Amino acid sequence: MFKRILVPVDLTEPEFARPAIDTAVEMARASGGVVRVVNVLPMTPVMLAEYVPADFDAQQRQSAEEALAALARESGFEASRLSTVVRQGGIYHEVLEEAKLLPADLIVMSSHRPAMKTYFLGSNAGHVVRYARCSVLVVRR
Numbered sequence: 001m002f003k004r005i006l007v008p009v010d011l012t013e014p015e016f017a018r019p020a021i022d023t024a025v026e027m028a029r030a031s032g033g034v035v036r037v038v039n040v041l042p043m044t045p046v047m048l049a050e051y052v053p054a055d056f057d058a059q060q061r062q063s064a065e066e067a068l069a070a071l072a073r074e075s076g077f078e079a080s081r082l083s084t085v086v087r088q089g090g091i092y093h094e095v096l097e098e099a100k101l102l103p104a105d106l107i108v109m110s111s112h113r114p115a116m117k118t119y120f121l122g123s124n125a126g127h128v129v130r131y132a133r134c135s136v137l138v139v140r141r
Contacts, residue, residue, distance in 0.1 A: 002106040002135070003033040008095045008128070009110075011039050011067045016110040018071075020139045024108040025077045034081045036102055037072060039064050040094040041086060061086050092127035099132060107136045 005024045009017035017037075024035045041060050044052060053059070068084035075082065087094040099107055111125040129136045 001031050002027055003031055004102050004105050005035045006099050006102055006104040006107045007037045009037055009039055011064055019141055020108045020110040021075050023139050025075050037068055037084045038098045039068055039086050040091045041088045091124045095128055096131055104134050107132055111138045
């Protein structure tokens with residue numbers, strides 16, 4: 001059914017990532033598919049650039065890649081069928097771009113319980129659900 005599954009994760013809260021990864025792995029096992037886990041790093045604001053080390057972005061990327069690799073190993077899914085990628089930019093925009101690049105049949109993502117601010121402004125999960133060209137499964141804890 002779903003052969004290429006994308007799982008966006010927020011590495012600042014890995015406990016929210018696990019249910020989505022577990023769900024994606026279970027679905028990929030059933031269909032013989034693959035899973036790609038993506039993390040999006042925010043751009044460093046220009047006004048802060050002079051206050052951070054010159055290699056700040058590279059350090060951020062390396063830390064994110066290591067954390068994603070650890071999450072991938074914890075999933076217990078075959079390494080040949082699970083990949084990770086770190087992108088930089090706006091969260092929902094980069095997730096949608098990665099979904100096109102894969103190309104994903106399904107995006108599986110975790111969502112926090114909606115707060116008042118996200119109810120009115122829209123969450124990243126909400127944007128992905130609205131604008132993705134493939135199916136989206138939002139997993140709640």
